[in-house]
Amino acid sequence: MLTRERPRPERLRTRPWAWRLAIATVCFGAFMGQLDASIVTLTYQSLGTTFHAGPAAVEWVSLSYLLALIALLVPVGRFSDVHGRKLMYLYGFAVFTAASAACGLAPGLLLLVGFRVLQALGAALMQANSVALVTTSAPPERMRTALGMQAAGQAIGLALGPTVGGALVATLGWRWVFLVNVPVGIVALVAGHYLLPRTRQRSGDARLDPLGVLLLAGASTAALLGMSVSSGLGLPAWTAALLFTAALGTGWVFARRQSRCAHPLVDLRLLRTGGTAAGLAAGLCGYLVLFGPLVLVPVVFARHGESALFAGLVLTALPLGFALAATLAERLLPASWDDRTRARAGALGCLAALALLAVLPMTGALLPVPLALLGLALGVFTPANNTLVMQAVPQSAAGTGGGMVNMGRGLGTALGVAAVTLALHLAPGPAGPRSAVAVLLVFAAAAVALTSRKASSKH
Incomplete structure (x- = not known):
């Protein structure tokens, strides 16, 4: 039972809407991962006070997790292609949930960083298989819709993260930022057991480098x-x-x-097909642009004496815009737009939103406008860009391809955290936030350039 994938109940598997339940289950993992990512940035001030540590040390609560995730995603994806994506996905939920409980009980910063590495192992097992489970569960003609649903699950986690994180830090304390993952993980484990399909195609070779x-x-x-x-x-x-x-x-x-x-570890042949390399690089830029403000805004408001709850409420505009766009873009955008056009439009929207953020005063009254616009643009860009990448990857290597997508996401997130922290340090005082936004503008421009390139033939 613990070493092989269990089938879905027959009466469920044969239903025409069964794939939607599978996608909804994958959204649990997307929700948990992004809830955790967006919540943790709200704990930096409290962690620094509790453990008497500076920002450069505290940021390793995020960076240790992201580094382990980056290193593990592709190998775990390869392993899952052979041994079963459903099985590995469920193990990921179990490890992530247990590690979240350990993080919430950690007595020191060093142990917290260590437990975050263990949490990253669980996240890698989930994330490396999430895109693969989506693309192999949904009918080919509904792939973009399915990836949009997954992106919406991520966005809801991101949207709730700042508000929930700010409220938890302000009331129950930073430990509950990690403990909140436990009940969600338990529900997701049960749902995954019954609703996720078994792996239909396996690569047969799990050898790694x-x-x-x-x-x-x-x-x-x-x-x-x-x-x-x-x-x-x-x-x-x-x-x-x-x-x-x-x-x-x-x-x-x-x-x-x-x-x-x-x-x-990274099959360079996959990177040379269908613009995969450019798509992965563009995805990295997109997640850097997404997570940069999640670090920047709480720091700016803390300097002005505002609470973590207030910062979280303002930040909610960014992932809420992401959720709305990821959910409604399929209905509202012109049907004639292909995925490349959508990705390019989303990247240009990011550039425009960040340009507005660079000139507006960073106050609670004005910040939600550029943050919401940025979220809307990213919600258009991300599903379309991920679809372009996954359509270029053979289904037998879907786990490896999904791992590469998520590795780019992890690198982008880590660089977003590190780049904003570095910009704030190098330009102390009022110039720091503007310098951080300038860095984000550079990466948004790179995403525009990458989505403007014509893809080479898949073959």
Whole structure:
């Protein structure tokens, strides 16, 4: 029972709407992952006070999770392609839920960071399989609708995160930011057991490149540590240059090994088909732009003496816009627009919203407008961009492709956290928030450029 996938009940499996229940179940995981991601940024001030730590140390509560997630997503996706995506997805829920409870009970910052790594293992098992379960459960002609439903689940988690996180921090304390995942995880485990389909196609080869995993983790860790040192982590300044050099060198070795290894962690052949590489890079930029404000706004409001609850209420405009667009775009956008046109329009919308954010005063009365516009643009961009990537990946490699999509998402999220923290540190005072927005503008412009490229043939 614990080592093989269980089928859905026959009377459920044969229903024409069974795929919608499967997608709704996947949305539990999307909801949990994004709820956790958006809630944690609201705890930074409380964690710093509780554990007597500065921002550069506290941000590792997020970065440790993201680094582990980045390193694990593709290997877990490959493993799931062979052993069953439903089975691995359910194990992910179990690990994530147990680790969330441990995070909520952690007695120190170091242990909290360690439990976040364990939580990332559970998240990797869920996220590496989420896109694959969506694309293999839904009929081909409903794939964009299904991915839009998943994006809406993510957006609802993001939308509730700032408000719920602010309320929890202000009333029950930061520990409940993690403990709130436990009841959701239990419900999702039961739903997944009965509603998710078994894996129909498997790749048959789970062999991995362990050195590739270590090189990817090393390059990511070195780069983010370098940014963290530059943000005031407390290490000598020369270590930042050393870390950035190590990140570049390790990244180069990783890329070379992937091109020569018999069983690469990242199959470069997939990156050369159908504009997959450009789509993954654009997705990274999109998530960097999404998570940057989730770090920036609470810091700005804390400097003005506002509460975490107030910051959370203002921030809700961003993921709420994302949820509305991801849910309604299919009905409201012109039917003649293909996925590339939608992705490009969403990226241009991000650029316009950030330009508005750069010139408006950062007050509670005005901030919701550009944040909501940014969320709407990202809600158009993300499902369309993910669809472009997954349509270019063979179904037998759907888990690997889903892992690559989520690895790009994790890298974008980590860079959003680190880049905003670095910008605020390098430009202290009133200039800091504007500098952070300028960084986000650069990545939004990159997303526009990437979605404007014509895809090469899938074959």
